[in-house]
Amino acid sequence: xxxxxxxxxxxxxxxxxxxxxxxxxxxxxxxxxxxxxxxxxxxxxxxxxxxxxxxxxxxxxxxxxxxxxxxxxxxxxxxxxxxxxxxxxxxxxxxxxxxxxxxxxxxxxxxxxxxxxxxxxxxxxxxxxxxxxxxxxxxxxxxxxxxxxxxxxxxxxxxxxxxxxxxxxxxxxxxxxxxxxxxxxxxxxxxxxxxxxxxxxxxxxxxxxxxxxxxxxxxxxxxxxxx
Amino acid sequence: xxxxxxxxxxxxxxxxxxxxxxxxxxxxxxxxxxxxxxxxxxxxxxxxxxxxxxxxxxxxxxxxxxxxxxxxxxxxxxxxxxxxxxxxxxxxxxxxxxxxxxxxxxxxxxxxxxxxxxxxxxxxxxxxxxxxxxxxxxxxxxxxxxxxxxxxxxxxxxxxxxxxxxxxxxxxxxxxxxxxxxxxxxxxxxxxxxxxxxxxxxxxxxxxxxxxxxxxxxxxxxxxxxxxxxxxxxxxxxxxxxxxxxxxxxxxxxxxxxxxxxxxxxxxxxxxxxxxxxxxxxxxxxxxxxxxxxxxxxxxxxxxxxxxxxxxxxxxxxxxxxxxxxxxxxxxxxxxxxxxxxxxxxxxxxxxxxxxxxxxxxxxxxxxxxxxxxxxxxxxxxxxxxxxxxxxxxxxxxxxx
Numbered sequence: 277x278x279x280x281x282x283x284x285x286x287x288x289x290x291x292x293x294x295x296x297x298x299x300x301x302x303x304x305x306x307x308x309x310x311x312x313x314x315x316x317x318x319x320x321x322x323x324x325x326x327x328x329x330x331x332x333x334x335x336x337x338x339x340x341x342x343x344x345x346x347x348x349x350x351x352x353x354x355x356x357x358x359x360x361x362x363x364x365x366x367x368x369x370x371x372x373x374x375x376x377x378x379x380x381x382x383x384x385x386x387x388x389x390x391x392x393x394x395x396x397x398x399x400x401x402x403x404x405x406x407x408x409x410x411x412x413x414x415x416x417x418x419x420x421x422x423x424x425x426x427x428x429x430x431x432x433x434x435x436x437x438x439x440x441x442x443x444x445x446x447x448x449x450x451x452x453x454x455x456x457x458x459x460x461x462x463x464x465x466x467x468x469x470x471x472x473x474x475x476x477x478x479x480x481x482x483x484x485x486x487x488x489x490x491x492x493x494x495x496x497x498x499x500x501x502x503x
Numbered sequence: 504x505x506x507x508x509x510x511x512x513x514x515x516x517x518x519x520x521x522x523x524x525x526x527x528x529x530x531x532x533x534x535x536x537x538x539x540x541x542x543x544x545x546x547x548x549x550x551x552x553x554x555x556x557x558x559x560x561x562x563x564x565x566x567x568x569x570x571x572x573x574x575x576x577x578x579x580x581x582x583x584x585x586x587x588x589x590x591x592x593x594x595x596x597x598x599x600x601x602x603x604x605x606x607x608x609x610x611x612x613x614x615x616x617x618x619x620x621x622x623x624x625x626x627x628x629x630x631x632x633x634x635x636x637x638x639x640x641x642x643x644x645x646x647x648x649x650x651x652x653x654x655x656x657x658x659x660x661x662x663x664x665x666x667x668x669x670x671x672x673x674x675x676x677x678x679x680x681x682x683x684x685x686x687x688x689x690x691x692x693x694x695x696x697x698x699x700x701x702x703x704x705x706x707x708x709x710x711x712x713x714x715x716x717x718x719x720x721x722x723x724x725x726x727x728x729x730x731x732x733x734x735x736x737x738x739x740x741x742x743x744x745x746x747x748x749x750x751x752x753x754x755x756x757x758x759x760x761x762x763x764x765x766x767x768x769x770x771x772x773x774x775x776x777x778x779x780x781x782x783x784x785x786x787x788x789x790x791x792x793x794x795x796x797x798x799x800x801x802x803x804x805x806x807x808x809x810x811x812x813x814x815x816x817x818x819x820x821x822x823x824x825x826x827x828x829x830x831x832x833x834x835x836x837x838x839x840x841x842x843x844x845x846x847x848x849x850x851x852x853x854x855x856x857x858x859x860x861x862x863x864x865x866x867x868x869x870x871x872x873x874x875x876x877x878x879x880x881x882x883x884x885x886x887x888x889x890x891x892x893x894x895x896x897x898x899x900x901x902x903x904x
Contacts (some may be wrong), residue, residue: 288901326897334807335897362809370898373804377517378510387808392506392593431808 277345277364277468281306281330284340286326288342302337308439309472313462313483316475318490324474325370325443327490330473332367333357333442340466341460362387364415366437373428374416381412384431395434402430406456421448429457433464439448440464440471446480458483507814507842511821522826525787529830529876532783535544539776539840541860542849544868545770548858552682559606559635560735563596564588564740566750575649586610590720592746599741601733606632607722610697611713615817618660618667623688625669627698627717628654635726636680636692643678651697656688667691667826670705682858727751750861766815784879787823791887795819814894819888822880827880833872840873 284343286301286464286474300323308331310313318324333349342349343389352360361367384402403450404495406426416424424449431442440461446454454477460484467472473480481487486500515522549746562880565588589605609627617622628636636654644652652675653667659679666673674697680687693701695717702714727742729735736755742751795802802815810818842859849857858867891899 326901329897329900332807334900335895356811358806358809358811358814360809361807365809367807369807374801375510375801376806377513382513386510386805389506389510389809390805390810392813446620466833 277399277470278307278310279439279472280343281337282341282343283329284330284331284337284342286323286335287338287388299327301330301337301495302493306331306488306495308472309485310470311465311468312485312486313471313473314486315475315480315484316488316490316495317475317481318446322490323493324490326503327495328441328443328472328474332365332439334367345431346448353446354367362391363435364438366435366440367443368425368429368432368440369445370447372416372421372424374424375415379415380408380419380427382425384434386431387435398434398436399430402429402434405460406430407453412427415428422450422453425455426453429460433460438469440469441469442473442475444475444477445473445479446475454479507821509816511601511818511825514818514822515825519817522822525790525823525880526674526830528787529827529880530834531875532879533831533834533872534841535779535834536776536836537561537835537868537874538841539772540868540871541838541842542772542857545846545849545857545865546858548860552858553616556577557647560729561727561739561751561753562740563592563725563746563749563766564723565750568744571806573710587716587721587723588749590722592716592722592749593722593725593747596725596742599738601730601738601741601747602727603730604632604634604728605723605725606634608805609717609721611717613712616667621658623659624686625805626690626692626723627695628692631749639680640678641681641688648809651694654678654680656680656690657682658688659691668705669701670710672701672704674701700757704709743857768800775805780875780879783876787880788883788886791819791823791883792890793862795887795891799899799902803896806899815892816888817883819891823880823884824839827877831876834876835869835872839869857903 282305283300283303284301284306285303288297288298288300290296302323305329316324316327326335330337333342336350344360367381375386378386381396381403382389385395385399388398400409400412403412406429408423408430411419411423411427412465416427419427425445429442429445432433432442442461445461446457449457458480461471462474467487473484484490488495489498490496565586587609593605593607596602606629611627612624613622613624640658643662644655649806655661655667655678656675657680661667661676663676663679665676668674669691669798674693680844682688698714698717700829702711703713711820727738729738739751739753742749806812846857846859859865894902
């Protein structure tokens with residue numbers, strides 16, 4: 277599944293009088309091809325997380341449209357859009373992202389539980405893949421930053437989504453786990469998924485097919501892997 | 504954990520302070536609403552009961568017997584006590600202008616018995632002239648509803664046809680009065696023949712002396728029905744002027760005073776209920792708003808994973824409704840216990856007739872006290888959930904950062 281953004285722009289109103297408007301993402305076209313890893317990097321506050329959220333269907337753009345294989349994402353009503361996200365989009369948020377009342381295994385299978393499905397085997401497989409199998413019964417407040425990050429990635433990938441968004445996915449990880457995560461994302465791309473990573477880590481560049489940079493809301497392409 | 508219900512339970516268990524606090528709020532609200540509503544309804548019913556019982560327009564009792572306060576109280580509670588005046592007063596009053604009917608009663612004694620948990624008043628009355636007890640007879644062994652024998656109040660533990668022992672003499676129960684929540688409930692009324700029979704067969708000298716006094720026409724109270732077209736106050740003044748050492752009081756006057764007192768108590772209870780409801784609902788809304796704000800990131804994560812705004816609302820409302828239902832059930836049970844065990848104390852404290860609502864009203868009150876905290880909690884939850892689910896996950900994440 278490919279994701280295509282058409283003339284999207286995102287503004288935030290910073291005061292109640294509509295006088296102070298921040299353009300987080302300037303008008304742009306953007307494509308996340310299926311089977312490729314796309315990386316966006318940029319300084320803090322450059323608008324890359326906002327762009328990622330707009331593309332992931334969790335933040336309406338001020339202008340423009342986002343198409344998933346030609347389907348207008350934001351034309352869907354909330355219930356349908358949410359169901360679509362649950363089935364087709366994996367999202368790894370920045371920072372701590374655990375539901376504190378659930379243990380690791382329950383967190384990983386939460387995307388299934390939200391729709392009354394039992395995703396135990398898929399969840400166990402993911403915990404195995406990201407080295408947190410032994411932590412299945414542990415509560416999130418007992419995990420390290422790295423373990424939490426691996427749990428969030430396992431949860432994002434548990435439904436084997438066709439589009440994956442990762443906001444600083446390797447931020448809290450050591451070299452070994454960084455490699456595991458990036459290898460996994462690369463592998464998913466090889467299997468046909470469209471992967472978008474927003475990161476500061478230069479190591480991610482080596483896994484990227486296309487690299488973009490963002491500066492003050494403006495997106496520009498830096499490089500493209502040949503072939 | 505395989506569904507939203509489990510997630511709701513986990514969230515409640517993992518946040519015990521919040522869960523218990525909401526549960527307690529709902530319980531307090533339920534208990535106060537139940538006890539308060541029952542109190543107001545009981546006062547209303549007690550007052551109606553008293554109004555019906557006071558079939559007399561005027562009541563005359565010995566002047567020196569009691570203070571003004573106790574006097575009104577005595578009328579309200581249906582017993583003037585062991586104070587006496589000459590029985591001939593009844594004949595004189597019966598002959599006065601404007602008087603339709605006269606019926607006297609005589610309090611023989613107040614005694615501890617095996618068949619009632621409080622002291623029982625033994626009252627002598629005249630079934631032929633009585634017009635205040637007859638309307639209250641619930642069941643009797645005769646067609647005229649009040650033959651010879653004992654007419655017992657509702658709290659006397661006996662059935663029609665049973666025999667009660669008075670000073671060693673057995674007296675058959677001939678009629679039972681309906682519940683009035685006044686001293687009538689713990690009184691036994693007997694006609695002259697029955698009392699004479701007890702006096703003749705018992706060896707109790709003091710009781711014999713009392714009966715002789717009654718026989719010599721001493722009375723404790725005289726009930727008066729005023730003829731239509733006559734001013735009750737004028738008849739009362741006539742009695743107070745022409746008959747010495749008695750006091751005639753208009754029942755309506757006492758009722759008005761009682762109604763005023765009851766109105767004050769009912770108003771106070773209603774204000775208390777409204778205040779408790781406002782505080783509980785306000786605190787619930789504040790707790791939920793604060794808490795949903797604290798949990799923005801968690802709700803954003805759920806949205807990211809594919810939970811719609813409606814699903815997130817279901818989680819918030821499910822959590823609140825679960826604890827509110829639990830709290831309301833506990834509070835209702837506590838309120839019921841309070842009402843059922845504290846009726847006597849409340850009546851004593853208020854010095855007003857207090858008659859618990861009938862079963863249908865009680866069921867209605869219980870349902871209301873169960874529903875109000877749940878509805879209040881649901882409204883607060885919908886408000887809080889609405890605020891959080893109206894925001895996009897991207898905005899929630901941004902606010903959190």
